[in-house]
Amino acid sequence: MTIRVRFAPSPTGYLHIGSARTALFNYLYARSVGGKFLLRIEDTDIARSTEESTRSILEGLEWLGFSHDEEIIFQSNNADKHRAAALKLLEEGKAYRDFTPKAQPNDKNIKAAIAQKARANQGEKNMRDNEFRDLSKEESEKRASEGEPFAIRLKVGDSGKTSFEDAVYGLQERDYEEIEDLVLLRSDGHPLYNLAVVCDDIEMEITDVIRGQDHLTNTHKQILIYEALGKQPPRFAHLPLILAPGGKKLSKRIHGEIVSMTTYRDAGFLAAAFRNFLALLGWSAGEEQEIYSLEELTEKFSLSGIHRSNATFNFDANNPKRWTDDKAIWMNAEYIRTLPLEELLPFVAKELKAAKLWREEYEEEDAQWFAKTVDLIRERFYTLKDFSGQGRAFFSEDFDFDEKAIEKNLKKFPDLKVWLPELAEKFETVEDWSHDPIHEVVSGFCEEKDTKFGVVLNGARVVLTGQAVGPSMLAAMEQLGKDKTIMRLKSRIAWNS
RNA sequence: GUCCGGUUCGUCUAGGGGUCUAGGACACCGCCCUUUCACGGCGGCAACACGGGUUCAAAUCCCGUACCGGAUACCA
Numbered sequence: 001m002t003i004r005v006r007f008a009p010s011p012t013g014y015l016h017i018g019s020a021r022t023a024l025f026n027y028l029y030a031r032s033v034g035g036k037f038l039l040r041i042e043d044t045d046i047a048r049s050t051e052e053s054t055r056s057i058l059e060g061l062e063w064l065g066f067s068h069d070e071e072i073i074f075q076s077n078n079a080d081k082h083r084a085a086a087l088k089l090l091e092e093g094k095a096y097r098d099f100t101p102k103a104q105p106n107d108k109n110i111k112a113a114i115a116q117k118a119r120a121n122q123g124e125k126n127m128r129d130n131e132f133r134d135l136s137k138e139e140s141e142k143r144a145s146e147g148e149p150f151a152i153r154l155k156v157g158d159s160g161k162t163s164f165e166d167a168v169y170g171l172q173e174r175d176y177e178e179i180e181d182l183v184l185l186r187s188d189g190h191p192l193y194n195l196a197v198v199c200d201d202i203e204m205e206i207t208d209v210i211r212g213q214d215h216l217t218n219t220h221k222q223i224l225i226y227e228a229l230g231k232q233p234p235r236f237a238h239l240p241l242i243l244a245p246g247g248k249k250l251s252k253r254i255h256g257e258i259v260s261m262t263t264y265r266d267a268g269f270l271a272a273a274f275r276n277f278l279a280l281l282g283w284s285a286g287e288e289q290e291i292y293s294l295e296e297l298t299e300k301f302s303l304s305g306i307h308r309s310n311a312t313f314n315f316d317a318n319n320p321k322r323w324t325d326d327k328a329i330w331m332n333a334e335y336i337r338t339l340p341l342e343e344l345l346p347f348v349a350k351e352l353k354a355a356k357l358w359r360e361e362y363e364e365e366d367a368q369w370f371a372k373t374v375d376l377i378r379e380r381f382y383t384l385k386d387f388s389g390q391g392r393a394f395f396s397e398d399f400d401f402d403e404k405a406i407e408k409n410l411k412k413f414p415d416l417k418v419w420l421p422e423l424a425e426k427f428e429t430v431e432d433w434s435h436d437p438i439h440e441v442v443s444g445f446c447e448e449k450d451t452k453f454g455v456v457l458n459g460a461r462v463v464l465t466g467q468a469v470g471p472s473m474l475a476a477m478e479q480l481g482k483d484k485t486i487m488r489l490k491s492r493i494a495w496n497s
Numbered sequence: 498g499u500c501c502g503g504u505u506c507g508u509c510u511a512g513g514g515g516u517c518u519a520g521g522a523c524a525c526c527g528c529c530c531u532u533u534c535a536c537g538g539c540g541g542c543a544a545c546a547c548g549g550g551u552u553c554a555a556a557u558c559c560c561g562u563a564c565c566g567g568a569u570a571c572c573a
Binding site: 008009010012042044045047048049098100102103110111113114116117118120151152153169172173174175178180182183184185186187188190192193194196197212213214215216217218220238240241243245247248249277280281282284286287288289290307308309310311312313314322325326327328329330331337379380381405408409442446452453454455456457458461467468469470471472473474 | 498499500501502503504507508509510511512520521522523524531532533534535536565566567568569570571572573
């Protein structure tokens with residue numbers, strides 16, 4: 001039988017890092033065993049689901065490169081089938097009508113309220129004490145036909161336990177005593193999550209459910225539904241959670257933008273790099289390799305490499321240098337400097353276009369210059385944004401001067417104010433504008449002024465690129481060209497800013 | 498509260514009875530290279546939660562404790 005897995009996000013926001021990783025693991029698993037990777041949008045929470053979110057999630061998946069098989073299923077379209085399943089269970093006596101009026105949850109601190117209630121009920125709460133559980137069929141039907149609202153609850157057995165073998169966590173068991181008669185259908189006829197998931201997974205012929213560990217308790221309830229429906233449950237694999245530095249589950253509400261995939265795309269991350277980073281969060285091939293292409297991941301992925309312990313996604317909201325996980329940033333830099341140049345170029349072009357720094361010539365007559373420039377400057381860059389930021393001076397006359405660079409490399413050596421234009425004069429005579437001749441002129445100049453090479457070149461770097469850091473200055477001068485080099489060396493803009 | 502799960506350097510992790518004076522990566526620090534910063538090379542700092550067992554031998558197996566997390570809804 002072919003393996004069929006699904007990624008089933010609920011469209012209540014952008015694509016979350018944790019969800020992205022769940023999608024990645026599903027995708028890798030499917031591809032590694034030649035199975036199908038399906039997509040299902042769980043939009044049954046009408047109040048919170050938005051089309052905007054769906055779009056954003058799809059966009060995120062596309063960016064990451066996870067192409068799905070078959071058509072996208074929208075769970076809300078299947079509501080009738082879910083209802084029918086609940087009614088069938090009711091008919092068969094495996095579920096019952098609960099006429100208890102619906103409680104109004106104060107959705108402010110709903111989680112806390114639930115936990116508190118559970119604590120308060122401690123010891124006296126019997127999961128089977130619903131007064132309508134054993135209502136006669138006639139009585140139940142009578143009240144229903146009189147228009148009294150009811151929810152449909154699953155009748156969980158009095159004694160016994162559910163059990164399943166989790167591919168990650170091993171054998172999982174749960175006493176029926178611990179499981180309440182869960183609601184399948186709300187009193188307004190709206191199917192609830194656990195029912196909907198089971199029905200859809202059956203219909204989609206899902207063989208393996210790979211999802212977050214926070215669903216572990218749901219799984220027991222779902223198994224009960226499978227059994228009531230007379231269906232074989234799929235295999236399950238629960239993934240460890242991704243935590244924030246505080247130790248809590250990474251969440252949109254508390255941690256904000258940092259958890260959104262779009263943040264990384266917009267910050268100039270390469271999808272391949274981020275995917276690579278994500279794969280290593282909670283999974284390992286058991287070797288010392290860090291950089292994996294999608295193909296390698298697919299080849300090496302296995303559920304047995306997934307951890308049982310949660311991973312911390314490290315970042316410091318108060319430190320701009322540490323705005324997101326160090327390793328993710330490093331990984332992105334690593335991809336930027338090691339990706340085959342021709343693969344990187346389109347990304348850089350896109351970035352320059354977005355920053356209005358793109359020139360048609362880069363496509364034609366200056367294509368080689370462009371490629372060489374990118375290759376030269378990429379060594380120091382962390383994100384694609386750096387090409388339009390730190391690297392701006394290579395593509396435009398309109399660039400900023402880094403204040404610290406001016407202080408450190410220019411103002412500390414006032415002589416440079418005269419020297420740099422003088423150096424420019426000497427450059428005028430250079431016929432063959434390339435590394436060695438430039439080097440000769442600079443070293444002769446330094447000798448003449450009895451100063452260190454570094455002083456002159458670092459000063460030149462600031463004036464030429466606005467930065468304190470960058471590629472080899474001689475190479476940069478060559479790349480910038482004779483005219484621009486001379487012009488900028490003579491300019492006083494940096495000194496005055 | 499109850500149920501479930503987890504615990505190896507700051508972070509991601511290797512390891513699954515002897516090969517562990519615990520390996521790698523990021524971060525940090527130092528040195529080298531060098532025209533600066535970086536890159537690269539070399540090196541350093543830094544961890545088996547605790548207590549009991551089992552065993553000739555435990556990071557690895559068992560029990561307990563502590564701590565952390567998740568779940569507990571007519572949300573998904």
